[in-house]
Amino acid sequence: MTIPSDRVSGEDLEVWASAAPDGPVRRRGPASSRTTPPAGAAAPAAGAPFPRASSPARDDYQGCFGCGGDSPSGLRIVETRVDGTSVEAEFAVRDVHQGAPGLAHGGLLATAMDEVLGSVAWRLGGRYVTGRLETDFLAPVPVGATVRLRAWCNGVHGRKAYVEGEGRIGAPDGPVAVRAAALFVEVPEEHFTKERLN
């Protein structure tokens, strides 16, 4: 699939969500030009499997704030479905995730999006870190709600991977509470060790 060349300008443009679960559609998205694949980027073929099949979550490492079990206030995001080109996951909003009384803190919702979008980037086969994360908050999320997350890749260009996703309240077809688009940048293995203080 080629990416339309008219998608590369504007800060609030419509995004071609090639692997979106609803199929190839044009719709309003959070992506700016910095999180939208340029013309000529390789877009994932609809239905083709991810290059890497394994999950980024590791049994021997539970320290991740997003998916690990060690942090008392961590999100404990669990992946529920990987269909080859998209990842679905969920987490429950707890008291420790509050911003305004009874409502999830927006920063934690952004963290959840970083996590599920990062899981898609992981499955592209390289080692990616988030370079830019854009988020739209569309509805408040109450404490006690389950947030259903979904993410997919819109394109890869050199070291850069363009990933998008959304979080819905309660059910996979529930109200959309958050949308995100991100640029992930592929890094060498040393990235994860050279800045470590101990």
Ligand SMILES: CCCCCCCCCCCCCC(=O)SCCNC(=O)CCNC(=O)[C@H](O)C(C)(C)COP(=O)(O)OP(=O)(O)OC[C@H]1O[C@@H](n2cnc3c(N)ncnc32)[C@H](O)[C@@H]1OP(=O)(O)O
């Ligand atoms: C062991 C591993 C386990 C993994 C588990 C996975 C779990 C998943 C779940 C967890 C998920 C959580 C995930 C996390 O939380 S990852 C943690 C949060 N992220 C970071 O810590 C990243 C910190 N930043 C950096 O290290 C560097 O700045 C990077 C590596 C990003 C780039 O520095 P580097 O010197 O290497 O490369 P470059 O500067 O030449 O840039 C390269 C290209 O990229 C473009 N660019 C860069 N930034 C931006 C930007 N902001 N907007 C637009 N474009 C940007 C740039 O223009 C250039 O394009 P071009 O000129 O080539 O066209």
